Amino acid sequence: MSEISPVLEIKGLVKCFPGVVALDDVDFHVDPNEILGLVGENGAGKSTLMKVLIGLYKPDSGSYLINGKSVTMEGPLQAVERGIGMVFQEGCLIPNMTVAENLFLCHEAKFKRNGFINTGLLHSEAEKLLGELSVDVNPGAYVRDISPACKQMVEIARLLWLSRDSGIKNPVLILDEPTTVLLDDEIQVLFSVLKSVKQNASIIFISHRLEEILQLSDRIVVFKDGKFSAEFTGDNATIEKIEENMVGHEMAEEHYRESEQKEPADDVILEVREMSMEGYFDPISFFLHRGEILSFVGALGSGKEEVCRCIAGIQKPDKGHILINGREIRLGSTKAAIKDGVGYIPIDRRQEGLALQLDVASNINFLILKKMIKGFLISPVTEKESAEKWISNCQVKTPGIKTHCSKLSGGNQQKVVIAKWLAANVKVLILDHPTRGIDVGTKDEIYHRIRELAEEGMAVILMSDRIEEDIGLCNRMIMMKDGKITKEMNCPPDNKPTPLNVIEYIV
Amino acid sequence: MADVKISDIKKVGGIRRLVSDLPTIYISLFILLVLVVVLYIGNHSFLSKYNLKVLADGTTILLCVGLGQVFVILTGGIDLSVGGVMSLVAVVFLSTVEHIGFAAFPLALAVGAVAGLINGIVYTKLRIPSFICTLGTNGIFVSITYLITAAPISAPGKVHHYLDIVNGKIGGFNNGWLLAVALFAIFFVIQRYTYLGKKIVAIGSNELMTKLSGIDVNSSKMLAFMLSGIGSAVAAVILSSYLYSAYPTIGEVYILESIAVVVVGGTALTGGSGGIVNTLVGAVIMSILKNGMTVIGIDVYAQQTFLGVLIILAVAASFDRKKLSFIK
Amino acid sequence: GQQEAEKPVTMCTAIKFLDNPYHIDWIAGGEGFAESIGMKDMIVNQASQGSSEKQLNDIKALIAKTGGNVICNIDPNQAPDVVPLAKALEDAGVYFVTWWNKPDDIKVWDYDHWVCHVTFDGVSAGKFIANSLFDTFETPGKGKIVALEGQLANSAFIERWEGLQQALAENPGVELVAYEPAEWDRTKAFDKLSSMLVAHPDIDGVWAANDNMALGAIEALRAAGLAGKVKVCGVDGTEEMIRAIVAGEACATAAPDAKWQGGIGLSMAYAAKNGELDVASIPKEKRQWYATMVNIDSSNAQEWVETVIEATPEYDWNDHFGRFLKTIK
Amino acid sequence: MEKIIKTTGNQNPFGYRIKKLRSSNYFGPVTALVFVALLFTIGTKGAFLSIDNIQVILNLASVATIMAIGSTIVILLGCIDLSAEGVLAFTAILCGYLLKNTRNAYDLGIAALPLVMVIGAGLGLINGIITTKLRIPSFIATLGMMYTAMGISIIMSGGATIPVRDSELQTFVNGRIAGIPTLFLISVAVVIVINIVLKSTRFGKSVYAVGGDEVLARQAGINVDRTKIIVLAISGALYGMAAFFMVTRLQAANPQISKGMLFPSITAVVVGGSSMSGGIGNATNAIIGALIVTGLNNGMVLMQINPFIQGAVNGVVLIAAVAATMDRKKIGNIK
């Protein structure tokens, strides 16, 4: 292998943050025309390494070589000039600008007419580019108005354009967890694009979905605790081997703790009656039992998101009733929903789930502060105890309970959101892509917690990004298509349907 | 699978860790200390008993009005009506103390609280930017003040004993200072240890998240404005007792000053970070700068220029940039 | 503290704004006095910038700095501010003089260190300039005017306004068609009068509560092509205004003579401090009094330019009560 | 391949056009302007909309517009510029000394304009360098500059007024072209130039990017610091320009010339429809805002509202106008 000289090489890299060693003496290289899969637990240092590669973080020590020549990377713009571009885990589209403006941000010079940037040129190029990725979005639409999945595709389009435009022979494209909000179809589009791009570029692909990594990668690198842990070639890797190197021990045979699945109680906890919302879903009705895990499955635009957001009070249905324990709740009010015991873990943790500027403890305790009031005041001791308990329950990797959430790795931020809602001890919990960006080890732990809470009587509505996860976790699933329920299916632990059974009802 | 303990995570050792973990407040206090030493060297009477009293007087009003303002700023808003509220409260206070005596004190507080609440209601119900809302209500409050009195009110000698409740002393401490300290203590507890305080900070950090967590964001914002009104009211009562007078423009200068005190103390104008203690530091820094310039004898023509440069230097030295990923 | 007490006395001039020509003349007058006794180094000037609290705290800070070895000549930020100022200065044993308005029930002789409180008759000033303005009309005493108000609720303004009202009452032929506050400010006066002229293009005169606003008004009139045709009047006797009177664009102003104020106040306090003036033996009627204000119109403007503005006027700083007009009741 | 991510949208052309109009950034502010105009036209029995008065409003709004554009571009970044009054006073004093005046022999005439704009830009540049390189909030950096520049202008002028005697320039700025005040035409020209810069240059795009999300803008490769410094310099230059016109119009330069102009300027920005948190707005919003604020003041004068309650009337109309017309969808969090 050593005959081919790497396009990019890092040696002896160390990167510390206040209180944390994020990367500890890391050697890393990328070969030409390869797709390099990068995996590791949350907080292993993957994103940090990538940010060092594009010059966003300055390493504390270590050398950086591009095509064998030592370089210092000043910042992202310089990285792009050298042919290194990145799709960030947290997303990096600017909400108050249009899709086209975002696509070519910093590269507008190429779209000048008479010395001024021409919006028409921007838009036609954007349309072409988005068409290639089969994304149907108006280039003039503001990013704040488009869906998370759409944003993700726009970011990939941006990177694609950069990789061609830079004029560098073998650009390096970094994709940090690009698939967490995409559906299978979209992922397949993305993969076929990446495979064709590979002909004249190298790609670093980060994901916690090991199947994807296996499907796509030519080489797989595993990180653990800020250190290189193992390397596999595309052919000799298996999920089990990777997991072992990531987690440090072998994972259980079953993926979704099916053996802990219990029969739900008979009493109905949530009832939705003839609820409808013009343009999103037709009148639908369903029940949810105490201790039941119910999956909603459907493609984007099937209306499942809106149904759940209506139950959580974030959106207001046009008609219909929602009953908790037989009592009707006020529609369109998150306050009322939460008061009546309905919780919602949002898909977008940065905007809807977390206060990034606040510390871990404040975020985790936010929903249960009221219970901590003694007299008039909230006891700091209780706060600390509760935070520590949930940090440990959800395996949040953080230097301390007072660390700001913005300083946590993406997966750990997600764990904080989950911890916050699990702590709230609601009657009905709606999970919108709950395990987005969470590593396999912790996923298992979180499945365990969900099962435990279900056993104690909490009912769960689940919308996952993976049909397998939906099937594996739930007691029952409801399939939706074009705003209608197409099928309801039971999923007992011993007789789970296959994804194929399910897909026929949703497309 | 074993629980992850906080201590499992590797930490950087040594000095680097110490400095990086040092709370900003110590840095601010250090800056204060340096300031005090420099001024003392400039003129020993800076630390004379008399001047310490002057300093405390100067800090008192800035602190009270800043303590109110900071709650609004923590939510991410801004309260430009503190000037109008102060004028209104001062005028109401002085024009009623003659007739109702001691009851004028709770009345003043109530006027401030109601004025603040009105701000909060207009702001949340009409859903307009707090900048416009409070600029508008400021005009309204000042107009009301003009309708109460078209001329400055000078407290007649027979009510001086009421005003001297504020100007009086307990054990060598001016009651005005004690009032400010009490307000500080109460507001500190509200910010740190009450549900309301936590909600206010959360709103400033991420309002959407707060809303989705089932919090009635509007009621908390209203209460934040009410606290601001109370802060302004306390400041106005102390100020008018201190000056034995009230007039419709008495509060005007405190609009910008209250915001400056909050920001100099290190609270971010974008909300969610900083708070009560920062405001105390900000008030002390500002009043030391103002007093110090006179005490070491800087020419009046150069004072403004100096103040400008000193504010920048003080903040540059003490501002906590670590927690913020960007600075607006 | 201790060493300070043996040093020569510090002389403080406390004014409102540094960017106001009237107050700048105060500083010049104070320095003029200090120079006359060879103590220019001991001058300290302070500006309240519109904050009563700042003025009080600054003066207290100066007391701290000098250990009380200081005298003050003060233009209080607001009339009632004399109360806390007097308390603080009396406690510190500092001799001081105050100007313009004060609350009626506060008596200077209740304080041993309050040398004098001197004011001017704002009512007669407001009335004098109004009458001068009415005389410039095509048919004197018959016409329409607009007025620019100062800071509302300011005592000086209230008095001048009262003077205007009296003049209007005595001249039924003159109609006040509109008035607007411009807060002593030139830019605001320009903006306000520009708008007022739309509704009242046919006015015969502009009454302004001070010269600064009057000067803004002249430029607004110029923009409307009326400068020189429609006259303005003001109070303060600033150089620009007097030159505008000479140029025929303004008609009258009343000069309290800020340089004299700045100098004589310090002179009285200084005399009290070194024992030349025994405060206790000043008769009560001369502890709080009205001083004469110089009324300036086209008849004496040129002379004022020659004797006061272009030549340095000679003041007799020892003649403390030379401009005594009447006592404040 | 089938398109898999769909955008939902109303395709009805008429409805769509109305929606587009309503979602335009000018819809709210223009409605507010119309609202204010209507109110005062009724209140003054038509005098408000007379040709004479419109000319006065346009003339008075010109300087306000130039200032508001300066404030707008800084607010677009999500920053704030409190130095306006100080920079204005400083450059005004310079104008006083450079134009024909009674203090010295200079008589630069219109050549003083570029000069004071450069000086203003210099002060803005310092603002920018302080806030970016010392990493302190723009509020503090510009507050410091406000005091400093004001202090220096007081020292330079000795607090006194510098009488200016350039009647030619005064006639020019008071003049009209085809019935429209010259100064207003100049301010419209500034609006156009600034809008082109904002919309059609790389720099302009980076301003919006920084205002939208500073962290992401940096990640995308934008030089955030440089963008901020340039913006603050431009705003300083615009304050210099405003000072020049104020001084030529008033024929006098004094540090207090700018007193009380900061809040009205920011008010104009906000009522004009720009977002205080950055990223939304442009120079057109600034001119609309300046017209609203000026119209409001002018209307109150014409209606002869009692001076004691002018503050209240101003407040109520401001709140009502914004409450009735603000587009709350665009500005997610109303702070």
Ligand SMILES: Nc1ncnc2c1ncn2[C@@H]1O[C@H](COP(=O)(O)OP(=O)(O)OP(=O)(O)O)[C@@H](O)[C@H]1O
């Ligand atoms: N800006 C920062 N400041 C302080 N600490 C940080 C910062 N960014 C990351 N860290 C810390 O560095 C470590 C590595 O984080 P990194 O984001 O690289 O993890 P990751 O491998 O990408 O994890 P994930 O799978 O959750 O995205 C974590 O412990 C995190 O807390």
Ligand SMILES: Nc1ncnc2c1ncn2[C@@H]1O[C@H](COP(=O)(O)OP(=O)(O)OP(=O)(O)O)[C@@H](O)[C@H]1O
């Ligand atoms: N400890 C406290 N100190 C001060 N104010 C408080 C405290 N706890 C609650 N409040 C405030 O008092 C009001 C009533 O409290 P309560 O928590 O019952 O309200 P709520 O209707 O549940 O609203 P919320 O959604 O804000 O919790 C609320 O507006 C709340 O912000």
Ligand SMILES: [Mg+2]
């Ligand atoms: Mg990551």
Ligand SMILES: [Mg+2]
């Ligand atoms: Mg509650």
